[in-house]
Amino acid sequence: MSHPTVSIRFPQGLFAELRSRLLEDSTQEAFAVLFGQRETVGEQVILKVKDVRYPRRSDYASRGLAHLRLQREYIHGLLTELQSRADVDTLIDVHTHPFLTGDVAFSSVDDRDETTFYRWLTDTFDEVHYASIVLSQSD
Numbered sequence: 001m002s003h004p005t006v007s008i009r010f011p012q013g014l015f016a017e018l019r020s021r022l023l024e025d026s027t028q029e030a031f032a033v034l035f036g037q038r039e040t041v042g043e044q045v046i047l048k049v050k051d052v053r054y055p056r057r058s059d060y061a062s063r064g065l066a067h068l069r070l071q072r073e074y075i076h077g078l079l080t081e082l083q084s085r086a087d088v089d090t091l092i093d094v095h096t097h098p099f100l101t102g103d104v105a106f107s108s109v110d111d112r113d114e115t116t117f118y119r120w121l122t123d124t125f126d127e128v129h130y131a132s133i134v135l136s137q138s139d
Helices: 014-022 072-084 108-124
Strands: 005-009 031-041 044-053 060-064 067-070 090-096 129-135
Touching: 005 129, 014 031, 014 044, 014 090, 031 072, 031 129, 044 090, 067 072, 072 090, 108 129
Parallel strands: 005 044, 090 129
Antiparallel strands: 031 044, 031 090, 060 067
8 A cells, every 4th residue: 555645735935934933043942833734636645734833932841952842731722723623634743953954854752752642633633634844954
C-alpha cells in the first residue's frame, strides 16, 4: 500500500510571516498552531491552512534554546477552538530549532511527544487530523 502525498498550502504571505515571527529570537524555541482543512484528491492529501495561533509568553510553561513546553490550558483552548469550528479539521503544530542554520529534522524527543499527542488526539476526538512542522534558520 502506498502512502498518499501530503502537502500543506498557506494563504499568500502567511508562511513568510510564520517563519519571521517564530525565528525572530534565535535564543529560544518558538511555537505556533495552524488550523487547517484536509482535502483528499486521488492519492494526494492537501492541508489548507485557514488560521494561525501564536502563544503569548504566559502560554509557555518553559522555554529555552532546545526545548519548549506549553501550558495545558493553552493546548486545551486550542482544542476547544478546533472542535467548535466547522471550517477546520486539522491541527498543525509548528516549532523551531533556532540553533540550526541548515538542515533540520525532528529530534527523538519531538518524535516521542508528537506520537503520544497524536495517539491521544485520535483516541479523544473524532475526525481530527494532525501534522507537524519544524523550522531551522534556513529550512
